[in-house]
Amino acid sequence: MTTVSWVTAFLDLPPDVHAAGTHFWSAVTGYAVSPARGDDAEFTTLLPPVGDPYLKIQRTAADDAAVPGIHLDLHVSSAAESAVRAAGLGAEVVHGSEHGYVVLRSPGGFVFCFVHEPLAQRPWPTRWPQEHESVVDQVCLDIPAAAYETECTFWSELTGWPLRGSVSRPEFRHLVRPDGIPLRLLLQRLVEPATGPVTGHLDLACDNRPTEVSRHVGLGATVAADHGGGWTTLRDPAGALYCVTDRDPRSGLGR
Numbered sequence: 001m002t003t004v005s006w007v008t009a010f011l012d013l014p015p016d017v018h019a020a021g022t023h024f025w026s027a028v029t030g031y032a033v034s035p036a037r038g039d040d041a042e043f044t045t046l047l048p049p050v051g052d053p054y055l056k057i058q059r060t061a062a063d064d065a066a067v068p069g070i071h072l073d074l075h076v077s078s079a080a081e082s083a084v085r086a087a088g089l090g091a092e093v094v095h096g097s098e099h100g101y102v103v104l105r106s107p108g109g110f111v112f113c114f115v116h117e118p119l120a121q122r123p124w125p126t127r128w129p130q131e132h133e134s135v136v137d138q139v140c141l142d143i144p145a146a147a148y149e150t151e152c153t154f155w156s157e158l159t160g161w162p163l164r165g166s167v168s169r170p171e172f173r174h175l176v177r178p179d180g181i182p183l184r185l186l187l188q189r190l191v192e193p194a195t196g197p198v199t200g201h202l203d204l205a206c207d208n209r210p211t212e213v214s215r216h217v218g219l220g221a222t223v224a225a226d227h228g229g230g231w232t233t234l235r236d237p238a239g240a241l242y243c244v245t246d247r248d249p250r251s252g253l254g255r
Helices: 015-029 079-088 145-159 209-218
Strands: 006-013 043-047 055-059 069-075 092-095 102-105 111-115 133-144 163-165 172-175 184-190 199-206 222-226 231-235 241-245
Touching: 006 015, 006 133, 015 043, 015 055, 015 133, 069 199, 079 092, 079 102, 079 111, 133 145, 133 241, 145 163, 145 172, 145 184, 199 209, 209 222, 209 231, 209 241
Parallel strands: 006 055, 069 111, 133 184, 199 241
Antiparallel strands: 006 069, 043 055, 092 102, 102 111, 133 199, 163 172, 172 184, 222 231, 231 241
């Protein structure tokens, strides 16, 4: 069985929007940007003031996709062994473990990696001068309808996390993460497009959505849609969509 001990989200930013996207997400989270690393200085980490990091940024190559994206790192005890199990569940191995990690695609085409990097201390939400709190705490997988059932089964079996649905919003299911894991996984069934690769976006939880949305707009985001009873969709300066939600920013942290 694959035991996922931590989840990291990678923002994959093309060169022309990398600086703007990095600056924005550092300001939105209140996290510092680490020194660059990698053969081409393409990787940075957003460093919370307390706790272990779970958000990273990659400057993609100029000949890769011209739009921003996201992928996941799943932290496990053995990347190679976990990759074998994932392949048995329907994943495709893209790159092997010669560098200490394995790159894969889910059955629906979403890129993720297995890494061995033991982390454990989940950061608390950031409290802002406006006297509210927020935190990036969820990755939503945007899944075309044709792949939805397969993808839901894959992610639940891969992580071992129970799958839960919503009576009021049947297009959403989520995986019940263990306490201490920094990112929850939400699975959204798309109407359009009906086919195509699975993509993903970040969601924030906050305890005052109008104030939090105003803060983001002041940092350069634009409002794409206000869904009223639960969340607001915005577009960051790099062009990527993400959501601010009414969920409890301290959920799963304990007190």
